[in-house]
Amino acid sequence: MAVQAPATRPAAVRRAGRTPRRRGGYRLYLLPSAILFLLVIVVPFLMNVGTSFTRWSGVGTPRWIGLDNYVRLFGDAVFWASFRNNILLIVAMAIVPTIIGLIIAVALFDYIGKRFGARPASLLRAAYYLPQVLPVAVAGVVWGWMLHPSYGALNQILESVGLGALAQNWLGDPDLALATVMAVMVWFQIGYPIVIFMAGLQRVDPALYEAAEIDGASWWRRFWHITIPQIRQEIFVVLLTCTIAALKVFGPIFVLTGGGPGRATMVPSYFSYVNFFERADVGYGSAIATVLAIIIVVVTVFFLRFQDRSEGEAR
Amino acid sequence: MTAPARAARPSARRPGPGGWAVLDSLVVLAVAMLLPFAIVVLNAVKSPADYSSNGPLTPPAELYFQGIIDFWNRVDFGLKLWNSFVISGSVAILAVILSVLNAYALGIGRVKGRMWIMVVFLVANTLPQEALAYPLYYLAKEVGLYNTRTAVIIIFTAIQAAFGTYLLSSVLGAFPREILEAAEIDGAGRWRALWRIVVPISRPTISVLLIFFFIWTWNEFFLPMILLTGNDNQTVPVALGVLQGQRMMDVTTSSASALLGIIPAVAFFLIFQRTLTRGVTVGAIK
Numbered sequence: 001m002a003v004q005a006p007a008t009r010p011a012a013v014r015r016a017g018r019t020p021r022r023r024g025g026y027r028l029y030l031l032p033s034a035i036l037f038l039l040v041i042v043v044p045f046l047m048n049v050g051t052s053f054t055r056w057s058g059v060g061t062p063r064w065i066g067l068d069n070y071v072r073l074f075g076d077a078v079f080w081a082s083f084r085n086n087i088l089l090i091v092a093m094a095i096v097p098t099i100i101g102l103i104i105a106v107a108l109f110d111y112i113g114k115r116f117g118a119r120p121a122s123l124l125r126a127a128y129y130l131p132q133v134l135p136v137a138v139a140g141v142v143w144g145w146m147l148h149p150s151y152g153a154l155n156q157i158l159e160s161v162g163l164g165a166l167a168q169n170w171l172g173d174p175d176l177a178l179a180t181v182m183a184v185m186v187w188f189q190i191g192y193p194i195v196i197f198m199a200g201l202q203r204v205d206p207a208l209y210e211a212a213e214i215d216g217a218s219w220w221r222r223f224w225h226i227t228i229p230q231i232r233q234e235i236f237v238v239l240l241t242c243t244i245a246a247l248k249v250f251g252p253i254f255v256l257t258g259g260g261p262g263r264a265t266m267v268p269s270y271f272s273y274v275n276f277f278e279r280a281d282v283g284y285g286s287a288i289a290t291v292l293a294i295i296i297v298v299v300t301v302f303f304l305r306f307q308d309r310s311e312g313e314a315r
Numbered sequence: 316m317t318a319p320a321r322a323a324r325p326s327a328r329r330p331g332p333g334g335w336a337v338l339d340s341l342v343v344l345a346v347a348m349l350l351p352f353a354i355v356v357l358n359a360v361k362s363p364a365d366y367s368s369n370g371p372l373t374p375p376a377e378l379y380f381q382g383i384i385d386f387w388n389r390v391d392f393g394l395k396l397w398n399s400f401v402i403s404g405s406v407a408i409l410a411v412i413l414s415v416l417n418a419y420a421l422g423i424g425r426v427k428g429r430m431w432i433m434v435v436f437l438v439a440n441t442l443p444q445e446a447l448a449y450p451l452y453y454l455a456k457e458v459g460l461y462n463t464r465t466a467v468i469i470i471f472t473a474i475q476a477a478f479g480t481y482l483l484s485s486v487l488g489a490f491p492r493e494i495l496e497a498a499e500i501d502g503a504g505r506w507r508a509l510w511r512i513v514v515p516i517s518r519p520t521i522s523v524l525l526i527f528f529f530i531w532t533w534n535e536f537f538l539p540m541i542l543l544t545g546n547d548n549q550t551v552p553v554a555l556g557v558l559q560g561q562r563m564m565d566v567t568t569s570s571a572s573a574l575l576g577i578i579p580a581v582a583f584f585l586i587f588q589r590t591l592t593r594g595v596t597v598g599a600i601k
Contacts, residue, residue: 025505026424029416030432033476036413040473041439044450051449058453104344107337115334126588127345130352133584135534137556138576142351144559145573151566153354153371160370187348248443251536255556269537272445277541282449293446300441 052286069287082266092182094242101193109201129191140255143184174264193238200231240303268292359574363567382567390554399550407528409472414479422487439477462545475528486520526587
């Protein structure tokens with residue numbers, strides 16, 4: 001309210017609106033967030049980076065050990081296993097949902113929506129989207145129950161239809177656990193790309209399709225040469241946000257497997273949690289978390305750069 | 316032009332046999348997606364004896380609510396709902412206020428260096444919570460906020476405001492200048508112009524943010540689990556997730572707990588469905 005001066009001299013309003021002094025007044029509005037951010041994000045992040053150079057159990061004084069934690073990290077088989085698992089989870093949470101999501105979105109929009117009406121299309125879309133509304137921990141509770149080796153519904157169903165031989169210890173078998181978690185995550189994620197892509201398809205000018213149809217282009221060619229380029233931006237957004245979500249994945253691992261059996265479903269985020277709160281190896285946990293943060297920021301920058309470039313080419 | 320095109324493709328608006336096949340397979344997929352929900356509901360109201368003799372697919376012989384009641388009492392579920400509600404509601408309101416203030420400075424005020432400020436918000440939004448978790452846990456203990464809802468509210472207000480600022484700044488960047496200039500001539504100060512003009516006009520976007528922040532905070536698991544260890548303060552996902560992680564539940568309590576976790580989430584979805592589908596796409600494109 002200290003900045004009402006310009007209003008008393010309206011003649012100067014327009015020019016005054018561009019002087020740095022007036023802009024300075026707006027900075028006050030950033031102040032509450034600046035303080036909060038400093039306390040909740042900037043300082044903790046720097047503390048995390050700092051402790052990654054120390055050996056620290058969480059109590060007492062951290063002891064400076066330089067890059068030892070990072071050296072140890074690069075030789076740690078569990079860390080590399082967690083990374084391999086994380087890449088497979090990117091496949092399950094970003095790549096597979098994007099591909100299936102594209103096919104379903106196009107089928108719903110192009111086929112169901114046009115031949116059976118908008119209502120069946122939006123009902124089906126809501127059905128696919130429903131798992132997305134669950135807290136991911138609750139989705140884990142649902143599947144933890146479904147997949148329980150002794151009383152879980154899935155094994156019981158397999159037995160009741162005479163396929164008892166296929167019953168498995170889905171989450172307890174080291175060879176199966178990661179594939180099971182991947183399947184659960186596909187179920188969880190699939191609705192998001194469908195909703196985004198269907199919204200994108202509504203934006204595409206129908207004249208493009210009509211022209212292609214007159215030229216005799218097959219369905220597949222129209223999909224490849226019109227649909228994909230036209231909703232390129234949505235595809236980027238989905239791939240980026242889902243890849244980041246996969247890199248951060250923690251809740252389902254915690255609820256479903258606890259990283260096990262052995263290290264079969266270990267991921268970096270859970271590995272850092274184990275070091276923080278179970279092994280009291282805070283320095284090492286911080287190093288893992290720092291590496292994870294760097295990877296996520298690099299992936300984000302890479303995606304945004306790539307997007308900028310391809311937008312430039314399109315123009 | 317459309318008439319001959321349609322004549323050339325008589326099937327264009329009528330489902331042929333192939334059309335029904337596409338619809339059928341999409342319906343089968345939808346049923347498969349919804350099956351876990353149906354199985355959870357079916358077995359949450361079934362007695363353990365019924366389950367062990369008839370399996371998960373038969374409808375319950377009689378409605379049995381003891382599993383749900385037992386679980387409700389065991390975790391004091393009403394309190395968990397209240398905790399989730401207080402935390403998510405507070406975060407939604409506070410984070411929206413901060414987002415509005417920031418976006419006003421960045422989108423309308425166009426303060427110097429706003430590009431860099433936006434980059435900071437974006438990075439803050441993408442940072443993994445693991446890289447903040449231990450210091451936050453440590454600091455919360457130091458200042459006496461460990462195991463309080465206040466700590467979780469403060470932290471998620473910052474995290475959600477980072478996204479809100481990013482989204483709202485680009486919306487306010489396109490705010491019609493003439494309206495603001497007119498208000499200024501009428502003698503309205505900047506503070507009043509914000510609350511009397513900018514906020515009411517941006518209400519659609521702000522309400523999307525409010526609902527998103529509420530649901531996102533409701534769904535959070537990792538940081539609330541670390542910061543809230545006491546039964547008195549835990550949220551719904553934390554209470555359910557921790558119990559499941561310990562694997563100490565029998566079959567019907569387990570499905571009862573899943574059902575109690577599903578109900579609020581689906582209720583929000585049904586209540587806010589329109590705003591949500593609008594918002595998902597707004598958030599993606601901006």
